[in-house]
Amino acid sequence: MLRVLLVTDTDKPIGDLREQLARMGYEMLAEVAAPSALHAAVESQKPDVVIIDTESPSRDTLEQLAVMNKAAPRPVLMFSNDADQQFIRAAVGAGVTAYSVEGLAPARLAPIIDVALARFAHEAQLRQRLAKVEDELEQRKVIDRAKRLLMDKRGMSENEAYAALRKRAMDQGVKVAEIARQLLALSDLF
Amino acid sequence: MNSPDTTLPAPERTHLRLGFVALSDAAPLAVAALRNLGARHGITIELCRQPSWAAVRDKLLSGEIDAAHALYGLVYGVQLGIGGPQADMGVLMVLNRNGQAITLSRPLADAVERGVSVKEALRSLGRPPVIAQTFPTGTHAMWLYYWLAAHGVHPLRDVQSIVIPPPRMADALVEGALDGFCAGEPWHAVAEARGAGRTVAYTSEIWPDHPEKVLACRRDFAALYPNTARALVQTMLDACAWLDASAHRAEIAEALAAPELLGVPHGLIEPRLVAANGGDARALPVRFFDGGAVNYPRVSDGLWFITQYRRWGMLDADIDDTAIAASVNQTALYREAARAAGVALPDERAAATFCDGRVWDGGDGARYLAGFDMRA
Numbered sequence: 001m002l003r004v005l006l007v008t009d010t011d012k013p014i015g016d017l018r019e020q021l022a023r024m025g026y027e028m029l030a031e032v033a034a035p036s037a038l039h040a041a042v043e044s045q046k047p048d049v050v051i052i053d054t055e056s057p058s059r060d061t062l063e064q065l066a067v068m069n070k071a072a073p074r075p076v077l078m079f080s081n082d083a084d085q086q087f088i089r090a091a092v093g094a095g096v097t098a099y100s101v102e103g104l105a106p107a108r109l110a111p112i113i114d115v116a117l118a119r120f121a122h123e124a125q126l127r128q129r130l131a132k133v134e135d136e137l138e139q140r141k142v143i144d145r146a147k148r149l150l151m152d153k154r155g156m157s158e159n160e161a162y163a164a165l166r167k168r169a170m171d172q173g174v175k176v177a178e179i180a181r182q183l184l185a186l187s188d189l190f
Numbered sequence: 191m192n193s194p195d196t197t198l199p200a201p202e203r204t205h206l207r208l209g210f211v212a213l214s215d216a217a218p219l220a221v222a223a224l225r226n227l228g229a230r231h232g233i234t235i236e237l238c239r240q241p242s243w244a245a246v247r248d249k250l251l252s253g254e255i256d257a258a259h260a261l262y263g264l265v266y267g268v269q270l271g272i273g274g275p276q277a278d279m280g281v282l283m284v285l286n287r288n289g290q291a292i293t294l295s296r297p298l299a300d301a302v303e304r305g306v307s308v309k310e311a312l313r314s315l316g317r318p319p320v321i322a323q324t325f326p327t328g329t330h331a332m333w334l335y336y337w338l339a340a341h342g343v344h345p346l347r348d349v350q351s352i353v354i355p356p357p358r359m360a361d362a363l364v365e366g367a368l369d370g371f372c373a374g375e376p377w378h379a380v381a382e383a384r385g386a387g388r389t390v391a392y393t394s395e396i397w398p399d400h401p402e403k404v405l406a407c408r409r410d411f412a413a414l415y416p417n418t419a420r421a422l423v424q425t426m427l428d429a430c431a432w433l434d435a436s437a438h439r440a441e442i443a444e445a446l447a448a449p450e451l452l453g454v455p456h457g458l459i460e461p462r463l464v465a466a467n468g469g470d471a472r473a474l475p476v477r478f479f480d481g482g483a484v485n486y487p488r489v490s491d492g493l494w495f496i497t498q499y500r501r502w503g504m505l506d507a508d509i510d511d512t513a514i515a516a517s518v519n520q521t522a523l524y525r526e527a528a529r530a531a532g533v534a535l536p537d538e539r540a541a542a543t544f545c546d547g548r549v550w551d552g553g554d555g556a557r558y559l560a561g562f563d564m565r566a
Contacts, residue, residue, distance in 0.1 A: 064353035067273030067326035
């Protein structure tokens with residue numbers, strides 16, 4: 001049974017990847033979050049595979065182990081010209097990086113990367129959707145404040161205020177929220 | 191260096207993504223981007239901060255970034271395939287010399303300052319000291335190993351050498367997880383400000399005017415887009431020259447403090463960027479240009495790193511080390527860029543005397559290597 005170490009020191013919520021891999025029959029080692037603990041965990045628990053966020057600051061800790069300790073997992077070659085390249089590129093794109101011990105057949109590693117990839121990509125989509133919703137909400141707030149400003153200071157109706165903002169936005173070729181932001185910034189000055 | 195280039199072929203690519211790691215010596219990249227210095231040479235630069243050196247390597251290899259501020263030794267580690275993927279790499283130019291340091295925990299630094307030898311101080315811990323650096327084949331690993339060996343401490347047997355991210359070093363010292371570290375600035379200033387430890391050696395004491403960060407790319411980038419690579423070197427030479435004025439360094443220290451660059455208070459960046467490590471008389475200042483003396487990608491500088499990989503058992507392949515260094519360091523391209531920029535070329539070799547009294551004259555690597563008593 002392959003021993004898998006999951007490093008979770010970034011804000012990617014990949015916690016249930018652990019359960020998924022455990023259900024597939026991998027031996028999941030205790031998760032590690034701090035780089036100094038990571039060094040000790042790899043030395044003492046000897047994982048066959050380490051899965052880590054590509055953007056994790058702890059990756060260089062694993063690189064040191066790969067060079068100085070022959071038994072430690074090494075970075076999996078993500079850029080070879082073989083048929084797996086597309087798949088591996090997708091992994092890099094989704095932010096998954098794998099380290100595996102020397103001699104581990106790619107076919108044994110593939111299912112692990114596959115699940116991690118699905119999990120990471122899923123999270124990336126969720127995060128993007130959340131960011132979009134938050135952004136839209138923020139824009140709506142800004143536009144509402146700008147409308148109120150115009151209603152208070154210029155005696156416009158709500159419809160007139162919005163029409164004024166929209167006309168300015170179309171003239172300048174920018175979003176209504178951007179015009180609203182400019183207006184609010186200017187009003188802060190006076 | 192004041193008139194725009196009209197005689198040179200236009201760059202094949204006009205928008206370049208440059209990777210950097212949050213360090214004070216990423217200053218030339220920040221200058222080039224913030225002052226839009228590429229415009230004169232027909233390029234725009236986008237800065238892409240990287241969380242680790244492994245990410246710098248992977249993104250260079252995948253093409254996600256075109257070039258990067260990189261540890262000299264990282265480029266050679268990838269070229270030689272040490273501990274990871276192998277790829278043909280290029281060093282376009284040296285971005286800076288000096289400016290790194292070794293910090294020890296307060297009790298150890300106190301002992302060393304009282305005159306206790308480094309070896310005795312470390313032995314007094316009664317356990318193997320844990321000393322961190324930043325990347326296995328990188329500059330900090332090689333400075334640390336050289337310095338320890340010069341003090342009679344075997345870096346592989348007497349010390350546990352680990353890597354942790356530089357922003358974590360001060361905390362790790364406070365928690366007692368570390369006894370010292372070798373890294374770039376501003377992380378030593380941060381450690382001192384936190385009361386976690388004190389700087390006991392500057393890397394310019396190990397190798398005066400040592401090469402440190404380089405402008406790195408995949409070799410096929412330089413081969414496929416030679417005019418782009420040349421324009422990029424010209425741009426970075428302009429940036430490095432601009433940094434020679436101390437007023438400019440103060441200005442860029444302020445810009446570097448921004449969260450999207452270093453995210454460290456300006457007051458911790460500036461002292462060790464403007465003067466020689468905050469005015470400590472033992473140190474040479476970090477140099478970015480010095481009339482061009484800094485930037486030539488001297489083949490013998492690259493060869494030195496290969497001698498050290500052999501010394502510490504990280505490389506035993508039977509290859510022509512000088513030929514490797516000559517293929518990595520893009521001297522012809524640099525010469526062309528320097529000529530266009532009106533920047534003087536330094537001598538092909540520069541002899542240096544190291545902290546253990548040994549001289550590296552850039553000549554016979556094998557004979558130099560044979561002269562080390564302490565090795566893997």
